[in-house]
Amino acid sequence: MRIDILTILPDLLQGPFSDSILKRAQEKGLAEIHIHNIRDYSTNKHKQVDDYQYGGGAGMVMSIEPIAALIEHLQSERKYDEIIYMTPDGEILEQALSNRLSLVDNIMILCGHYKGVDERIREHYITREVSIGSYVLSGGELAAAVLTDSIIRLLPGVLNDETSALTDSFQDNLLSPPVYTRPPEYNGWKVPEVLLSGDFGKIEKWREEQALERTKQRRPDLLNGE
Ligand code: 6GU
Numbered sequence: 001m002r003i004d005i006l007t008i009l010p011d012l013l014q015g016p017f018s019d020s021i022l023k024r025a026q027e028k029g030l031a032e033i034h035i036h037n038i039r040d041y042s043t044n045k046h047k048q049v050d051d052y053q054y055g056g057g058a059g060m061v062m063s064i065e066p067i068a069a070l071i072e073h074l075q076s077e078r079k080y081d082e083i084i085y086m087t088p089d090g091e092i093l094e095q096a097l098s099n100r101l102s103l104v105d106n107i108m109i110l111c112g113h114y115k116g117v118d119e120r121i122r123e124h125y126i127t128r129e130v131s132i133g134s135y136v137l138s139g140g141e142l143a144a145a146v147l148t149d150s151i152i153r154l155l156p157g158v159l160n161d162e163t164s165a166l167t168d169s170f171q172d173n174l175l176s177p178p179v180y181t182r183p184p185e186y187n188g189w190k191v192p193e194v195l196l197s198g199d200f201g202k203i204e205k206w207r208e209e210q211a212l213e214r215t216k217q218r219r220p221d222l223l224n225g226e
Pocket of ligand 1: 086131135136
């Protein structure tokens with residue numbers, strides 16, 4: 001799997017991919033993440049990547065030329081399964097989308113900024129528009145990092161115990177049950193007896209009940225298939 005991220009703020013994206021699971025996935029050769037600076041494709045004297053919007057109004061718009069040049073440069077090298085635009089007016093990211101995207105080979109992700117990109121980019125290049133929730137971020141970079149993380153961790157071999165992505169919250173529309181580790185008692189606060197019982201049948205049943213109860217309490221929408 002290869003992910004190319006197109007941004008005007010490449011430094012903002014270095015951190016999330018140089019640590020922990022995403023770093024290891026790249027070191028193991030399971031994922032390649034390439035960050036491209038849109039500004040490098042500006043032919044403008046001042047390396048400008050935005051401009052005033054036609055029709056007037058506050059806020060700059062990301063210009064078509066440098067983004068189109070970068071997209072076409074990448075497309076000349078390989079075929080992309082998806083070209084995703086990160087924008088607050090996109091489809092809200094859910095686990096099912098990450099699951100689907102984890103099965104393709106090449107993804108491009110364009111990070112939005114300012115008032116957004118020239119609409120012609122969306123019309124002619126973008127195959128999918130994604131938001132990570134109903135709130136506004138300063139730019140699409142953090143959202144692109146969230147989307148990338150949610151995809152890469154699903155690739156076979158990325159997590160140490162391959163089954164652990166399968167038991168994540170949301171994979172079966174259930175939240176995860178509570179977890180505990182040593183000590184068995186702290187400040188008088190005890191770990192549930194059943195977890196110390198060694199009876200794996202009982203433990204599994206308890207976890208299922210807890211997961212269901214937690215989902216009913218916190219996210220009943222998941223149970224209703226909403
Ligand atoms: Cl993808 N971009 C921005 N700017 N804000 C967001 C978002 C994306 N998703 C939620 N809020």
